[in-house]
Amino acid sequence: MTRVNQKKRGGKGERSLLPFSSKAATRPLAGAALPKGARSPLAGACCHPAISAGGQEHRGLRRGRGLRFGGRGELPLSGRPLSTRGFAAGWRRLCGASWARRMFDGEMASLTAILQTKTVKVPKPIKVIDLPAGGTLFVMEHLDMRGLNRHAEKLGTQLADLHLHNQKLGEKLKKDANTVGKGEEQTGVQFVDKFGFHTVTCCGYLPQVNDWQQDWVTFFARQRIQPQMDMIEKNSGDREARELWGKLQLKMPSLFGDMEIFPALLHGDLWGGNVAEDDSGPVIFDPAAFYGHSEYELAIAGMFGGFSGSFYSAYHSKIPKAPGFDKRLKLYQLFHYMNHWNHFGGGYRGSSINIMRNLVN
Numbered sequence: 001m002t003r004v005n006q007k008k009r010g011g012k013g014e015r016s017l018l019p020f021s022s023k024a025a026t027r028p029l030a031g032a033a034l035p036k037g038a039r040s041p042l043a044g045a046c047c048h049p050a051i052s053a054g055g056q057e058h059r060g061l062r063r064g065r066g067l068r069f070g071g072r073g074e075l076p077l078s079g080r081p082l083s084t085r086g087f088a089a090g091w092r093r094l095c096g097a098s099w100a101r102r103m104f105d106g107e108m109a110s111l112t113a114i115l116q117t118k119t120v121k122v123p124k125p126i127k128v129i130d131l132p133a134g135g136t137l138f139v140m141e142h143l144d145m146r147g148l149n150r151h152a153e154k155l156g157t158q159l160a161d162l163h164l165h166n167q168k169l170g171e172k173l174k175k176d177a178n179t180v181g182k183g184e185e186q187t188g189v190q191f192v193d194k195f196g197f198h199t200v201t202c203c204g205y206l207p208q209v210n211d212w213q214q215d216w217v218t219f220f221a222r223q224r225i226q227p228q229m230d231m232i233e234k235n236s237g238d239r240e241a242r243e244l245w246g247k248l249q250l251k252m253p254s255l256f257g258d259m260e261i262f263p264a265l266l267h268g269d270l271w272g273g274n275v276a277e278d279d280s281g282p283v284i285f286d287p288a289a290f291y292g293h294s295e296y297e298l299a300i301a302g303m304f305g306g307f308s309g310s311f312y313s314a315y316h317s318k319i320p321k322a323p324g325f326d327k328r329l330k331l332y333q334l335f336h337y338m339n340h341w342n343h344f345g346g347g348y349r350g351s352s353i354n355i356m357r358n359l360v361n
Contacts, residue, residue, distance in 0.1 A: 099205065100136040104128045106201035106208075108138065110289035113197075113265060116189045117165045120158035121283045145276035145283055152307065155275060155282035156314030163264040163294040163319060166192055170262070192263050195219040197290035203269055204343050206231075210290045216261045217252055219292065220335075228338035235342070238349070244356035251360055255327050263291035270297050272306015294319055299332035330355050 108125040115122050124141040131137055148155065170191045196219060197210035209227070213219035229245050232238055267274070268288035276283045298315075301307050334355045341348035 099202070099207070101128065101130060102200060102207060103202040103205070104136055104138040106199055106288065107286070108140075109197070109199045110201060110268065110287035111140070111285075113289050114162065114267065114284070114287060117162055117265060119161040119165055120155070121278075121281060122287070123283070123285055143276075143278055143283060145278050148272070148275050148277050148282060148306065151277040151282045153310040153314045155277075155284075156307075156311040156316075157318065158282060159267075159270070159284075159297070160315045160318035163266070163297065165189070166265055166291065167262040192265075192291050195263050195291050195293075196223070201268065201288040201290065203288045203339055206339065206342060208288060208290070216263075216293050217256060220296075220332075221249055221252060224335045225338065228335065228342055231342045232338065236346070241349070241353060241356070244353065244360060247360045248356050252331070255324055255331060255359070257324060259322055259324075261293050264294040264297075266290060266292050266294070266297050268292075268297075269300060271300045271304040273304070275306065293328075293332075295322075295325060295328055296332045299329050300336050302329065303333055303336060327359065331359060334359075 105128055108128055111122050111125040114120065115124060123143050126139040126141070129137040129139065169189065170193070173191050194212040194214055195216050196212035199210070201208045201210060209223055211223060213222070225245065229241065232241055266289060267284055268290055269286060270284065274284060274286045276285070334352060337348050337351040337355065341352055
């Protein structure tokens, strides 16, 4: 938990996750057009060094499970090559992937963490495998899914439950500590009182270092915006962006006032292409999880659409909007615009600069 104190701080159709449908592989940005011919690196197969294949009978992978792989065009499993023919185009260009193992390890850790909360459904991760001939393979549960529709409200409720899970766990531990003879239950989930995650994750193909911090504003500035700014400076030397970021760092504490922020387990990349539903309810997938401010999750959801009013109503019935919500949402959207800037170039500069200008003024 962190208490931000300004004075103290000084200032539609049927689809399946496995095999992967590439139809949703492009996500439009609000206020910033995709460069001509470009596809978002944060969406589906064009983002990740992976293609998904489901229902294969290789080495005990029963029908109903699936695998994602990054690296080469064919995988020699059980002596038989698994061709990529028929899967999403563009995979060969974006996979080559010395970083596939890092990405898959982060995704597996993220899915595991969310799964253990028992709040919202995710595909069960099974194993990350380095292949002898090169490349990396990620085996996970196969789920028959369709676009999110009738379970949007339920997703709002379950996402709020995910975000509240760690806080409620902490409250329970305090209560149990004051109860004579009450032992600690072994649930597989431990209370977290810091911001970060125990491993590196990826948003797109760029790594996110999640070193633990006691303070949320420090974490967000140092480990979300600053790495993006460092890449922008390295690639373009954008003076205006650097100057605005310097001013925004001084302004940031005032956007939080004295609000109390509990570390919440976040999906980390919850746009409309990373949610779906099956017969049992909503499903979320392709996470880049970490413990952060719950409002962060809603930034990318608002940028890329895919969520109905019933989703937001259900979510905010459990986690109401705090004063200053709209400005902080823009702050969190800044990360995603800058991340796209670093993936695609200057087509996303305008949105990034405008957000910083508006927040500084």
